[in-house]
Amino acid sequence: MLSNAEMEFIGIQAFSANRGRNITPYIAGTWLACICQGVIWVQIWRWYKHSAKTDLTIVRAMVGWSFFLTPVYTGFLLAWMMQTYVYHFGQYATFVNYNWFTQPWLFTVAARTAVTSYLIHRTWLLTKSIWILVVNILLSASFTGAILWEYTNYRVASGIDAYLNTTPGILWGVLEVASSGFISGAMMWTFFRSRTGWKSTDQVLTKLSVLVVQTQLPPTLMCIACLALNAANIPNGYSPFITLFLCKPQVYIVSLLVFLNSRQKLRKVLNDPTRVIQPVSKL
Secondary structure, eight states, X not given: OOOHHHHHHHHHHHHGGGHHHHHHHXXXXXXXXXXXXXXXXXXXXXHHHHTTTTSOHHHHHHHHHHHHHHHHHHHHHHHXXXXXXXXXXXXXXXXXXXXHHTHHHHHHHHHHHHHHHHHHHHHHHHHOOTHHHHHHHHHHHHHHHHHHHHHHHTTSSSXXXXXXXXXXXXXXXXXXXXXXXXXXXXXHHHHHHTOOSBHHHHHHHHHHHHHHHHHHHHHHHHHHHHHXXXXXXXXXXXXXXXXXXXXXXXXXXXXXXXXXXXXXXXXXXXXXXXXXXXXXXXX
16 A cells, blocks of 8 residues: 555646546535435435335335435545545545545445345346346345455555456446346336236336336446446546446435335326226227
8 A cells, every 4th residue: 555645646647637627526426426315315205205104114124224324425425525625635645545435336335235136126026037036146246346346446556556456347337237237127028018908007017117217227327337437447537437436326326216206106197086997909
């Protein structure tokens, strides 16, 4: 591990040439994470009013985990920014110090594991398919890859040597994208096969398919961006993408809460007394 003076020298070389491009994403990422935290509070309050008393224990556990995890992570980001822009203002060492930089990965693992476990459980109830075991394996492997990435980072001197961790980073990214794709594909295929020919029923199934895509798309796109970043093998190329990294845990939690609260709209559609149930075909 390098000394603070050595990390400061590396940080100056990596960030001072274009401070706007290299440093602004840290502020922007923290700002977006705080906005997502506000969205999370609103979504949790909506869930509490409409679904807290009737939801399953696993759902209440997921929401409780979100209630605990996200403010802790937001507090960590604020502490990191205070350390960087207040207590060490004008210094570059904290930007390449992995004691700070790697912690968002652990929070991402905690958020993603909870959210994906819930979606796997929902998908299993829908499909009863052996392929869900594959998703479980992918989830476990991606969790292992993330921990390996975190561990190897502590053996790297600074952010300037990030290329040494390309393989664990790519492993984690591929498994994240694969598990998300399996979950979305399994749910949408189940809804597609469940079509009955009745217009109102098929409309609900279409809404469910769109909901799955909407809730899975943001975190999946972030996984793809992270995968592309690690595959690019750019030693000091993390700064332009740091905004995505810093708000990634909140994006997973927001996706879960939006998914849970969207059930209220579907219940209203199903319970609408004015609905006319008729086949799509007139036969």
